[in-house]
Amino acid sequence: KAGVTQTPRYLIKTRGQQVTLSCSPISGHRSVSWYQQTPGQGLQFLFEYFSETQRNKGNFPGRFSGRQFSNSRSEMNVSTLELGDSALYLCASSLGDSQGQPQHFGDGTRLSIL
Amino acid sequence: QKEVEQDPGPLSVPEGAIVSLNCTYSNSAFQYFMWYRQYSRKGPELLMYTYSSGNKEDGRFTAQVDKSSKYISLFIRDSQPSDSATYLCAMSARGQNFVFGPGTRLSVLP
Numbered sequence: 150k151a152g153v154t155q156t157p158r159y160l161i162k163t164r165g166q167q168v169t170l171s172c173s174p175i176s177g178h179r180s181v182s183w184y185q186q187t188p189g190q191g192l193q194f195l196f197e198y199f200s201e202t203q204r205n206k207g208n209f210p211g212r213f214s215g216r217q218f219s220n221s222r223s224e225m226n227v228s229t230l231e232l233g234d235s236a237l238y239l240c241a242s243s244l245g246d247s248q249g250q251p252q253h254f255g256d257g258t259r260l261s262i263l
Numbered sequence: 264q265k266e267v268e269q270d271p272g273p274l275s276v277p278e279g280a281i282v283s284l285n286c287t288y289s290n291s292a293f294q295y296f297m298w299y300r301q302y303s304r305k306g307p308e309l310l311m312y313t314y315s316s317g318n319k320e321d322g323r324f325t326a327q328v329d330k331s332s333k334y335i336s337l338f339i340r341d342s343q344p345s346d347s348a349t350y351l352c353a354m355s356a357r358g359q360n361f362v363f364g365p366g367t368r369l370s371v372l373p
Binding site (some may be wrong): 153155182185191192193194197205207239248249251252253254255256257 | 264294295297299305306307308309312314351353355357358359360361362363364365366
C-alpha cells in the first residue's frame with residue numbers, strides 16, 4: 150500500500166511570493182492534516198480536512214489556507230511568504246471516520262524563503 | 264508551561280541497552296497517545312498508538328501510559344544503531360488535534 154505522498158520535496162521562494170503544496174493520502178484515508186515543523190517550535194498543527202471540509206484549525210494566520218478534493222487529496226497554500234515561513238511542511242493522513250485515529254506522515258516539503 | 268514536555272536529549276546509549284523515553288503532559292483530557300520515530304530528512308514514522316491507560320508491546324517496543332501521573336513512556340529493548348533518530352510523542356483529546364512533544368534525539372553507539 151502506497152504511503153502518504155507529498156510534492157514537491159523542496160521549494161525555494163522569495164518573500165512576498167505564494168506557494169502551493171500537495172498531499173496525496175494513503176488510499177482509503179479521508180482525513181488529511183497539515184503541520185509545520187521548525188527546529189525552534191517543533192511540530193505545530195495547521196489544519197485538518199475531512200470529506201472536503203475543514204474540521205480543525207490551528208493557530209496560524211489567514212495566509213495559510215488549504216483545501217481537500219473529492220478524492221481526498223489535499224493542497225496547502227501560503228500567500229505573501231515571510232522569512233519565518235521557512236520550515237518542513239508535513240502532511241498526515243488517517244481514516245478519519247472516528248476521532249483520535251493514528252496519523253501517518255509523508256516525508257514533507259522543505260520550503261526555504263530567501 | 265507547554266502542554267507536552269519531552270527531554271530534548273541528546274541521549275546516547277551503547278548498542279543492546281534498554282532505552283526509556285518519556286513525555287509529561289498537563290491536559291487531563293488527553294486519551295489518544297502516539298510515539299513516532301523521525302530520521303533526518305524524513306517524515307515521522309508511527310511506532311505505537313495507545314488509547315487511554317495501560318501498556319502495549321510491539322516487538323522491541325513497549326508503550327506505557329499513566330494517566331493518573333500524566334506521564335507516557337516508550338521503552339526500546341536491545342537497542343540498535345538503526346534506532347538512532349528523534350522520537351516524538353503525540354497526544355490528543357476527543358475531537359481535538361494532536362499535540363506533539365519537541366522530540367528526544369537518541370544516539371545508539373555500536
